[in-house]
Structures are given as structure tokens and as C-alpha cells.
Amino acid sequence: MYFSTRKTKGNVKLRRQAGHILAKYRHNAGLSQRDLAAKLKFKHYTFVSQVEGGACRLPPDLYAAWSKAVGISAHELVTAVFPLYDPMTAKFLRDS
DSSP: OOOOSSSOOHHHHHHHHHHHHHHHHHHHHTOOHHHHHTTTTOOOOOHHHHHHHHHSSOOGGGHHHHHHHHTTTTHHHHHHHHHOOOHHHHHHHOOO
């Protein structure tokens, strides 16, 4: 189970921070939201917009494809966003 899917002030703020990081990776790759959506074979670019805006989180099953599309390693992407999406588990992993 993930940290929380409810829209509380705390987790929305964390999702927005993760979205900002994902947007930075996309910008660094020289991609628009539409470009990234096309690389990921999404019908609509709005999912990229929602993830980057913090309305939802990037599903773990897309970590590899998303990182490849923006030209970074999956490890870099997960290291950057996982602690924001699931801070309790990230803390557990860090402390153990």
C-alpha cells in the first residue's frame, strides 16, 4: 500500500514537489508535455500535466519508461521522487 492517496495538504504539497522535479527532467530533455506523452504512447498529454502539477503521482509501473523518455536512469528518478511519494517507506529504507 502506498503512503496516502487522499488529497491532504501534506501529500499534495509533496506530490507537487515531485511533479516539479519531473518537469525539470522533462525540460532538461527538451521535451514538451505533448512530446513526453507521445514518447510514452499516451493518448492525451494531460496525464503528464496532472503528474507534474501534483494532482496525482507517477505510478511505479511507469518509472522505467518515464526515466528512459527523459534520458535519465530509473535509479535517479526513483531516488528523486519516491521519498516524496512515500516518505514513511523511504525513511524506513534509509534508517534500516
